[in-house]
Amino acid sequence: MSERGPSTAPSGAASPESPSSPTPLASARRTGLLVTFVLGGLTALPPLSMDMYLPALPEVTTALHSPAATIQLTLTACLAGMALGQLVIGPMSDKWGRRRPLLTGMAVYVLATAICALAPSAELLIAFRLLQGLAGAAAIVIARAVVRDLYDGVEMARFFSTLMLISGVAPIVAPLIGGQVLRVSDWRGVFVVLTAVGIALTLTVWRRLGETLPAERRQTGGVGAALRTMRGLLSDRVFTGYTLTGGFAFAVLFSYISASPFVVQEIYGASPQAFSLLFGANSVGLIAVGQINGKLLVGRVSLDKVLAVGLAVVTAAAVSLLLMSTGVFGTVGLAPIAIALFVLMSAMGVLLPNTNAQALMRTPHAAGSASALIGTCSFLVGAIASPLVGIAGEDTAVPMAVVQLTCVLLATTCFLALCRPWQPRD
Numbered sequence: 031m032s033e034r035g036p037s038t039a040p041s042g043a044a045s046p047e048s049p050s051s052p053t054p055l056a057s058a059r060r061t062g063l064l065v066t067f068v069l070g071g072l073t074a075l076p077p078l079s080m081d082m083y084l085p086a087l088p089e090v091t092t093a094l095h096s097p098a099a100t101i102q103l104t105l106t107a108c109l110a111g112m113a114l115g116q117l118v119i120g121p122m123s124d125k126w127g128r129r130r131p132l133l134t135g136m137a138v139y140v141l142a143t144a145i146c147a148l149a150p151s152a153e154l155l156i157a158f159r160l161l162q163g164l165a166g167a168a169a170i171v172i173a174r175a176v177v178r179d180l181y182d183g184v185e186m187a188r189f190f191s192t193l194m195l196i197s198g199v200a201p202i203v204a205p206l207i208g209g210q211v212l213r214v215s216d217w218r219g220v221f222v223v224l225t226a227v228g229i230a231l232t233l234t235v236w237r238r239l240g241e242t243l244p245a246e247r248r249q250t251g252g253v254g255a256a257l258r259t260m261r262g263l264l265s266d267r268v269f270t271g272y273t274l275t276g277g278f279a280f281a282v283l284f285s286y287i288s289a290s291p292f293v294v295q296e297i298y299g300a301s302p303q304a305f306s307l308l309f310g311a312n313s314v315g316l317i318a319v320g321q322i323n324g325k326l327l328v329g330r331v332s333l334d335k336v337l338a339v340g341l342a343v344v345t346a347a348a349v350s351l352l353l354m355s356t357g358v359f360g361t362v363g364l365a366p367i368a369i370a371l372f373v374l375m376s377a378m379g380v381l382l383p384n385t386n387a388q389a390l391m392r393t394p395h396a397a398g399s400a401s402a403l404i405g406t407c408s409f410l411v412g413a414i415a416s417p418l419v420g421i422a423g424e425d426t427a428v429p430m431a432v433v434q435l436t437c438v439l440l441a442t443t444c445f446l447a448l449c450r451p452w453q454p455r456d
Contacts, residue, residue, distance in 0.1 A: 111163020
């Protein structure tokens, strides 16, 4: 992978006092694997924070003497914090560089997570889960901005696909880790583990990730300037198109995560162990296609063509799920549903990294703000789509299929109407 410029490449020897000092290309390549793992760890932090906690929900309900609906707000608060925090931290990183906002956000994340482990009431837990999400947003939004600082064009798309190999494992292993923690501790132990993970990442960033945004490329001005920058980004039809395309694709993923435990286990009778295997297989499919995208397709095939094929595959899978759910093919078993879900999830391996790369290619001047808009759009659209999958009750998979088909059709509409891939770009 080739960096955009040696002066912006991170180095293990880089010091905070000279963040933009030149780094030889050979040195940048030697540290490339470490940078990949650091950025992969940062992008994995949000799913770890969400999914590791899931097995503990029933125990939290009992321990804090609160109804399940109240404890569910601890998830909503963290998700909302991650969505909104990106809007604040992204522009901050464009003004002050990447290291300072990232290290500050990680320090606050560690503090908030530690307090969650000590929370005596549901209300305090909800409040600090919100703060945890707000601070943890620094990890994902700045990780994307750092990628934009270091890479351009097809190299950026390749790097995003590589990150999926690391960050894509997090949703698979997080519930398993949470379950194992609960074997030796109570629900507070989950937050102790997350605190340790946050400390390890913070120290690694402090020691190994140099500044990637030189002073001469930083934004100036205050809140008004940040809002004008975001307005300017959103006025770029193509950037907005890729951002919305990726956001609606992410909503397909969120609806799958929300509905699949119910659909696979309650409707089609799979055991928890069988569901875990299917969930893991689908995640492996997503990661594998992401690697095919980065290693074989990017640089050889137009990213827009790959996106078009990915959207077509997801649409076909969603249509199949809807037809099977409504009984058009008669009564079907778990196997056809599992195959359709596998195809749908695997295609995400080309949609998510390529929409991010295409959007960020438009914004070398404001990668932090652009990353914030991309992340906030994805989280908010996903948060809206997730509850809709259960709107018709617990006896049908039709809502999941309808939500997925609607979201992929909206993604396709945004791609065609706003990105207009057949037109030459300025």
